[in-house]
Amino acid sequence: MNIQRDLLTVNPFSRPGKKLDKVKALAVHWVANAGTTAKQNRNYFESLKDQSLNDASARYASAHFIVGISGEVVQCIPGEEVAYHVGAKKYTPEAVTAFGYIPNNCTIGIELCHPRDDGQFSTETLRAAGELCALLCIQFDLDPAKDIWRHFDVTAKVCPRWFVEHPEAFDEFKQSVAGAVNRLRR
Numbered sequence: 028m029n030i031q032r033d034l035l036t037v038n039p040f041s042r043p044g045k046k047l048d049k050v051k052a053l054a055v056h057w058v059a060n061a062g063t064t065a066k067q068n069r070n071y072f073e074s075l076k077d078q079s080l081n082d083a084s085a086r087y088a089s090a091h092f093i094v095g096i097s098g099e100v101v102q103c104i105p106g107e108e109v110a111y112h113v114g115a116k117k118y119t120p121e122a123v124t125a126f127g128y129i130p131n132n133c134t135i136g137i138e139l140c141h142p143r144d145d146g147q148f149s150t151e152t153l154r155a156a157g158e159l160c161a162l163l164c165i166q167f168d169l170d171p172a173k174d175i176w177r178h179f180d181v182t183a184k185v186c187p188r189w190f191v192e193h194p195e196a197f198d199e200f201k202q203s204v205a206g207a208v209n210r211l212r213r
C-alpha cells in the first residue's frame with residue numbers, strides 16, 4: 028500500500044524520539060475535526076513543536092499514522108518510536124492489565140479522518156485503515172480480534188466516536204482486518 032512518510036520533527040510535544048517497548052496493540056482514533064485531511068492533521072501535530080515547555084497548558088499529541096477521507100495514509104512517527112496518542116491520567120482496568128501504566132510505550136496509534144461530526148468513516152478510509160492494520164498486525168505479530176483497541180477501550184474517552192456509538196461497526200472492522208491478514212499470510 029502507498030504510505031506517505033512525512034515524519035514529524037523530533038520535539039517534546041509530539042515526537043519524543045523515545046524507543047517503543049514491544050508493541051502489544053494498535054489503538055484507533057478519530058481526528059475529531061470533520062472534513063480535515065491526513066496532511067492537515069499531520070501538520071497540526073508538527074505545529075505543537077512551537078509550544079513552550081514552560082506553558083502549563085501545552086498540548087502533547089501525535090499518532091504514528093493518519094488515514095484520510097480519500098484513503099491516503101500519512102506516517103508521522105517511525106514504527107519503533109513512541110507517539111502521544113493514548114496518554115491520560117487514568118486508564119481502564121483492561122488497559123492497565125494489558126499495557127501497564129504507560130500504554131503509549133507499547134501501542135501504535137492510528138488516526139482516522141471523517142467527513143462529518145458524527146464520525147462515520149468513508150469506505151475509502153475503512154479500506155485503507157484495514158489494510159494498514161493488517162500489515163501492522165503481521166509486522167508486530169498481533170491478533171486483529173483482540174489486539175486492536177479503540178482509544179475508548181484504553182481511557183474511556185469517546186474516541187473514535189463512530190466505533191464507540193456503533194460497536195458492531197468496530198467488530199466488522201476487526202473482522203475485515205483478520206480477513207486481510209489471512210489473505211496476506213497465504
Ligand SMILES: [Zn+2]
Binds near residue numbers: 055056
Ligand atoms: Zn483518540
